[in-house]
Amino acid sequence: MFETLTDRLTKTFSFLRDRKELTDDNIEEGLRAVRQALLEADVNFKVVKDFTDRVKERVVGGRRIQGVEASQQFVAAFHHELVQLMGPKDVRLEFAKNGPTIVLMAGLQGAGKTTTCAKLAKHLRDKHGRRPLLVAADVKRPAAVEQLKVLGRQINVPVFHKEGLAPPALCQQGVAYALTAGADMVILDTAGRLHVDQALMDEVRDIAQLVRPTNTVLVLDAMTGQDAVNSAKAFNDTLALTGVILTKLDGDARGGSAVSLKAVTGKPILYVGVGEKIDDLDTFHVERMAGRILGMGDVVGLVEKAQSAISEQEAQDSFEKLVMGSFTLEDMLAQLRMVRKLGPMKKVLGMMPGMSGLADSVNIDDKQMNRLEALFTSMTPRELSSPSSSTWAAAVASRRARGKTSPR
Ligand SMILES: Nc1nc2c(ncn2[C@@H]2O[C@H](COP(=O)(O)OP(=O)(O)O)[C@@H](O)[C@H]2O)c(=O)[nH]1
Numbered sequence: 001m002f003e004t005l006t007d008r009l010t011k012t013f014s015f016l017r018d019r020k021e022l023t024d025d026n027i028e029e030g031l032r033a034v035r036q037a038l039l040e041a042d043v044n045f046k047v048v049k050d051f052t053d054r055v056k057e058r059v060v061g062g063r064r065i066q067g068v069e070a071s072q073q074f075v076a077a078f079h080h081e082l083v084q085l086m087g088p089k090d091v092r093l094e095f096a097k098n099g100p101t102i103v104l105m106a107g108l109q110g111a112g113k114t115t116t117c118a119k120l121a122k123h124l125r126d127k128h129g130r131r132p133l134l135v136a137a138d139v140k141r142p143a144a145v146e147q148l149k150v151l152g153r154q155i156n157v158p159v160f161h162k163e164g165l166a167p168p169a170l171c172q173q174g175v176a177y178a179l180t181a182g183a184d185m186v187i188l189d190t191a192g193r194l195h196v197d198q199a200l201m202d203e204v205r206d207i208a209q210l211v212r213p214t215n216t217v218l219v220l221d222a223m224t225g226q227d228a229v230n231s232a233k234a235f236n237d238t239l240a241l242t243g244v245i246l247t248k249l250d251g252d253a254r255g256g257s258a259v260s261l262k263a264v265t266g267k268p269i270l271y272v273g274v275g276e277k278i279d280d281l282d283t284f285h286v287e288r289m290a291g292r293i294l295g296m297g298d299v300v301g302l303v304e305k306a307q308s309a310i311s312e313q314e315a316q317d318s319f320e321k322l323v324m325g326s327f328t329l330e331d332m333l334a335q336l337r338m339v340r341k342l343g344p345m346k347k348v349l350g351m352m353p354g355m356s357g358l359a360d361s362v363n364i365d366d367k368q369m370n371r372l373e374a375l376f377t378s379m380t381p382r383e384l385s386s387p388s389s390s391t392w393a394a395a396v397a398s399r400r401a402r403g404k405t406s407p408r
């Protein structure tokens with residue numbers, strides 16, 4: 001996520017760190033590098049200009065704070081303005097006070113609507129205690145209905161569909177069904193087109209007029225850069241958008257759409273999609289996102305991820321063992337598994353402060369981690385519980401000789 005942009009910015013800031021003081025000249029030089037980095041990340045030209053002007057104003061106009069390095073003041077100014085630009089406040093989905101909360105999902109074909117509907121349903125159920133119903137209202141592609149049904153089964157969320165109905169009527173019946181089925185959240189998966197066109201806009205507008213959704217959410221593919229921002233403008237003209245879910249930020253997205261979306265459309269990012277799996281949906285936090293873009297890591301996000309994957313008791317247990325000197329290979333295997341629950345190592349590293357560059361430059365092969373785990377798993381309980389280097393070496397050698405690193 002944002003690797004190239006973050007890398008460029010980190011270099012710019014370290015260049016400034018080498019300067020003892022900020023002068024007009026090196027401020028200009030820093031700003032020029034920042035401007036270049038943003039443009040390369042496909043941030044809208046006008047947004048870049050306004051943004052760097054404001055950073056400059058803050059840096060030049062800001063009072064020098066004793067004991068704070070000049071370069072850090074530059075970074076702070078940048079961070080502050082980035083938060084203003086992408087936020088400044090976090091915006092969340094609205095929940096209806098009476099009746100079910102309806103979320104209408106719109107977007108171009110391939111943006112990730114159907115996948116995101118399922119991710120959102122699971123998120124709202126697991127994190128907000130909601131009882132969601134998914135409605136398959138993309139009748140343009142027969143496979144789309146099946147796709148949603150498969151996802152629904154996978155996460156154990158009901159999917160409503162009825163053959164032969166036009167999408168608006170289908171959505172309306174879906175909402176009615178939710179009431180009888182005891183669902184308090186209805187997520188409508190609609191059809192997309194390859195490009196913004198009148199037929200697409202008419203269809204989503206008709207649905208919106210009939211079901212009066214609590215939230216209308218636009219799903220946008222971050223990889224399409226400024227095109228994403230432009231299509232957001234078009235959708236925003238037709239629909240009263242609550243906000244946007246930006247998908248595929250895990251890809252080699254240069255990040256420009258995340259940076260300029262709010263400034264260009266006035267609409268906030270609600271969530272970001274960070275992978276193809278159902279759990280790869282993150283709530284958007286503007287402060288944290290700004291931190292990540294600046295290569296300052298996302299410690300809060302990492303801790304939250306860790307908290308949901310690792311129980312406090314598990315952590316406490318291994319800490320005590322470590323202190324008592326009774327930490328065994330078996331414990332290490334448990335630790336390894338815990339860390340791996342957080343996701344691919346590259347992703348975990350990228351969230352740690354100062355590590356985003358490292359995550360990019362070192363080649364972390366999750367397969368090797370698999371092998372290490374398999375090696376541990378193949379050991380006998382006795383080998384695992386006596387962590388002396390000789391048992392360890394002997395065990396590894398014997399596994400190598402047997403060529404066996406598969407689970408016992
Ligand atoms: N890497 C990645 N792929 C995604 C993400 N969201 C969706 N996709 C993929 O994008 C493709 C299109 O998704 P789909 O939900 O069918 O798009 P729709 O046409 O808008 O309904 C699928 O292969 C998804 O797995 C994401 O956040 N990251």
Ligand SMILES: [Mg+2]
Pocket residue numbers: 113114115138144190
């Ligand atoms: Mg779809």
